[in-house]
Amino acid sequence: MIKVTLPDGSVREFAQGATAMDVAKSISDGLARNVLSAKVNGEVRDASRPLPGDCTLSLLTWNDAEGKSTFWHSSAHLLAEAIEALYPGTKFGIGPPIENGFYYDIDLGEKTIGDGDFAAIEAKMKELASKKSAFERKAVSKADAVAYFTEKGDEYKLELIDGLNDGEITFYTQGSFTDLCRGPHIPDTSFIKAVKVMSVAGAYWRGDEKRKQLTRLYGITFPKQKELDEHLTLLEEAKKRDHRKLGKEMDLFTFSERVGAGLPLWLPKGAALRERLINFMKEAQEKAGYVQVATPHIGSKALYETSGHWEKYGKDSFQPISTPQEGELFMLKPMNCPHHCEIFASRPRSYKDLPLRLAEFGTVYRYEQSGELHGLARVRGFTQDDAHLFCRPDQVKEEFLKVIDLVLLVLRALGFEKFEAQVSLRDKLDRSKYIGSDENWQKAEQAIIDAAAECGMKTVVEYGEAAFYGPKLDFMVKDALGRRWQLGTIQVDYNLPERFQLEYVGSDNARHRPVMIHRAPFGSLERFIALIIEHTAGRFPLWLTPEQAIILPISDKFVDAAKQAQSQLAAMGIRCELDERSEKIGRKIRDAELAKSPFMLILGEKEVESGTLSVREHGAGDAGAMTVVAFARLIQERIEMQLGQATAA
RNA sequence: GCCUUUGUAGCUCAGGGGUAGAGCACUUCCUUGGUAAGGAAGAGGUCCCGGGUUCAAUUCCCGGCAAAGGCUCCA
Numbered sequence: 001m002i003k004v005t006l007p008d009g010s011v012r013e014f015a016q017g018a019t020a021m022d023v024a025k026s027i028s029d030g031l032a033r034n035v036l037s038a039k040v041n042g043e044v045r046d047a048s049r050p051l052p053g054d055c056t057l058s059l060l061t062w063n064d065a066e067g068k069s070t071f072w073h074s075s076a077h078l079l080a081e082a083i084e085a086l087y088p089g090t091k092f093g094i095g096p097p098i099e100n101g102f103y104y105d106i107d108l109g110e111k112t113i114g115d116g117d118f119a120a121i122e123a124k125m126k127e128l129a130s131k132k133s134a135f136e137r138k139a140v141s142k143a144d145a146v147a148y149f150t151e152k153g154d155e156y157k158l159e160l161i162d163g164l165n166d167g168e169i170t171f172y173t174q175g176s177f178t179d180l181c182r183g184p185h186i187p188d189t190s191f192i193k194a195v196k197v198m199s200v201a202g203a204y205w206r207g208d209e210k211r212k213q214l215t216r217l218y219g220i221t222f223p224k225q226k227e228l229d230e231h232l233t234l235l236e237e238a239k240k241r242d243h244r245k246l247g248k249e250m251d252l253f254t255f256s257e258r259v260g261a262g263l264p265l266w267l268p269k270g271a272a273l274r275e276r277l278i279n280f281m282k283e284a285q286e287k288a289g290y291v292q293v294a295t296p297h298i299g300s301k302a303l304y305e306t307s308g309h310w311e312k313y314g315k316d317s318f319q320p321i322s323t324p325q326e327g328e329l330f331m332l333k334p335m336n337c338p339h340h341c342e343i344f345a346s347r348p349r350s351y352k353d354l355p356l357r358l359a360e361f362g363t364v365y366r367y368e369q370s371g372e373l374h375g376l377a378r379v380r381g382f383t384q385d386d387a388h389l390f391c392r393p394d395q396v397k398e399e400f401l402k403v404i405d406l407v408l409l410v411l412r413a414l415g416f417e418k419f420e421a422q423v424s425l426r427d428k429l430d431r432s433k434y435i436g437s438d439e440n441w442q443k444a445e446q447a448i449i450d451a452a453a454e455c456g457m458k459t460v461v462e463y464g465e466a467a468f469y470g471p472k473l474d475f476m477v478k479d480a481l482g483r484r485w486q487l488g489t490i491q492v493d494y495n496l497p498e499r500f501q502l503e504y505v506g507s508d509n510a511r512h513r514p515v516m517i518h519r520a521p522f523g524s525l526e527r528f529i530a531l532i533i534e535h536t537a538g539r540f541p542l543w544l545t546p547e548q549a550i551i552l553p554i555s556d557k558f559v560d561a562a563k564q565a566q567s568q569l570a571a572m573g574i575r576c577e578l579d580e581r582s583e584k585i586g587r588k589i590r591d592a593e594l595a596k597s598p599f600m601l602i603l604g605e606k607e608v609e610s611g612t613l614s615v616r617e618h619g620a621g622d623a624g625a626m627t628v629v630a631f632a633r634l635i636q637e638r639i640e641m642q643l644g645q646a647t648a649a
Numbered sequence: 650g651c652c653u654u655u656g657u658a659g660c661u662c663a664g665g666g667g668u669a670g671a672g673c674a675c676u677u678c679c680u681u682g683g684u685a686a687g688g689a690a691g692a693g694g695u696c697c698c699g700g701g702u703u704c705a706a707u708u709c710c711c712g713g714c715a716a717a718g719g720c721u722c723c724a
Contacts, residue, residue, distance in 0.1 A: 199718070202651095202652045202720075203719065203720055204721085213652060213720090255716090257697075257715050261716090313723090313724060316722085316723090366724075368723070369651095369723085371719090372650095372721090372723075373716090552684090554682070556681060582682095583682090583687085584682045584687065586686075587682095587685080587686055587687080588684090589683095590685035600684085604682095621684075
């Protein structure tokens with residue numbers, strides 16, 4: 001008998017050779033029908049494999065990320081089986097699961113696959129899935145594996161086998177298709193009910209552009225048709241919310257070939273929105289003890305030699321700017337920190353001055369690869385909501401906590417509810433690639449872990465992901481569609497204070513090196529605005545939105561009254577437009593709704609007589625008549641509620 | 650940076666070796682209307698840029714630039 005410990009801590013006994021599936025069946029048939037794979041002593045395995053002995057076991061279903069991965073990995077095999085049936089002679093590269101579905105890289109020889117072929121592939125996959133073919137695992141010797149793929153003529157698989165050790169090679173077979181695969185897989189193909197081939201793209205074999213380009217087929221599958229439908233609806237919604245499309249429609253920003261790729265031009269409405277974000281952040285930072293500084297867009301090349309950026313990124317940056325002086329070189333700044341270090345160093349600092357929090361909405365320039373440019377999310381010139389905190393080592397944790405508070409405050413004000421933090425620490429084994437004393441690292445790492453825990457954020461710890469100069473914490477938010485976006489980071493830095501020889505005089509009257517913390521809650525304003533456009537589908541929070549209301553006169557006769565109301569509202573700080581076209585009210589309402597104006601203020605004879613405006617709320621309809629003052633108060637109350645909730649939380 | 654696709658009016662797009670079209674937007678006129686599209690007329694284009702083939706190129710070919718998707722990268 002073997003003892004199996006389940007996630008709830010209970011222990012059950014099973015006969016030697018029992019499988020995870022047997023365990024599932026002993027719990028309930030319903031569970032057994034949903035088990036995709038199993039985590040045995042921390043390792044994900046086939047549910048159909050005999051358990052190795054006493055073990056801890058969790059059964060993985062569609063509700064587990066690892067269960068989904070298994071499902072999609074098996075789906076990749078199903079895709080391959082369908083391709084082999086439809087396109088005999090195809091050679092196969094790799095076919096892994098990804099965040100949303102899976103892909104398979106294939107070599108079709110002379111043939112090509114286009115969008116038009118997807119339906120046939122999907123049909124074949126469904127046909128094969130319904131055969132309920134089991135995924136059968138078989139350990140093979142290296143020689144046998146080589147023999148199999150040599151006969152099949154698949155050089156890609158042979159290359160993969162070449163990198164594996166004899167004794168650790170397994171094949172999986174379902175139906176007529178056999179693949180080199182570590183597994184694990186779902187019990188059989190019938191779990192796969194809904195199938196969609198999403199797209200086709202080129203991808204180099206092993207990601208190496210010098211090697212052959214294969215055809216990559218992306219697909220996604222689900223256990224239920226309904227889930228596929230929902231997924232496709234979500235994708236459509238994401239397309240509708242694309243910030244590049246909405247940004248154009250809403251006149252927020254544009255690009256010009258003549259200005260250059262990746263260099264956004266902010267239109268008046270977008271620039272004003274940016275300004276509101278900046279002011280909001282400035283205010284929050286002032287309350288948190290930051291001081292604003294301002295530094296130029298360029299700096300001498302020597303500055304970046306000191307910081308080390310020249311050595312590491314110099315050749316991939318915008319190249320130095322020369323001057324009439326022979327040998328004089330300046331760089332467009334790729335970061336604000338070197339400038340801020342010089343501000344710190346501009347005079348002697350006492351421990352009493354610390355922490356010194358220097359903030360700047362600094363615009364930086366990085367030569368991103370052309371293929372990487374993407375709307376506002378990835379640009380070559382962008383503005384960071386940057387700040388550098390210079391502090392004593394014993395202040396790191398408190399500063400971290402304060403930064404996290406600030407970030408959460410700001411994100412809540414923008415309507416984000418779901419955050420996660422990723423803490424990046426040193427590699428557990430190899431410590432040679434990090435600079436700074438072991439003692440400082442330990443302190444800083446512990447400080448970050450504690451700070452993240454104390455503020456109650458969901459935290460993932462990643463070892464080996466720290467920068468060479470210090471550990472960091474990255475913020476992730478989930479947007480309204482459940483997509484994860486990485487925002488700004490908080491990073492501890494021992495390197496720059498060293499390189500810039502920064503010092504403060506301690507209470508012991510000796511010189512000490514400060515610790516530097518980089519932090520940018522939004523990361524870049526550009527990327528952040530892209531995120532809020534997509535998160536809100538262009539319906540920004542009232543305090544941020546370009547246009548809070550639009551006045552719609554019933555006819556030309558009321559335009560003068562409308563103008564008066566508009567200037568009254570403007571005097572009370574309300575951003576209000578006026579539709580003075582000679583159109584019918586129905587038309588004006590329709591256009592205002594489509595333009596997503598939060599409030600429509602209808603003004604006709606009735607309203608003029610009673611000194612009111614008829615208020616209509618976007619998406620909600622008629623909200624009754626009220627005076628201009630009452631409406632302004634309504635707006636202000638709404639804004640206070642949105643921002644107040646954030647402050648209180 | 651690499652691969653594939655795309656680039657025509659402000660926007661969305663059709664067309665095609667003989668210098669160009671639709672819908673929406675815009676302008677003017679008519680209409681002055683009460684909660685999601687009133688009517689008519691008009692204006693608007695280096696068909697991305699440069700070169701080549703051709704009697705003739707926006708159309709075909711080559712090169713650039715830009716965008717989309719993918720690969721690789723990201724202080």
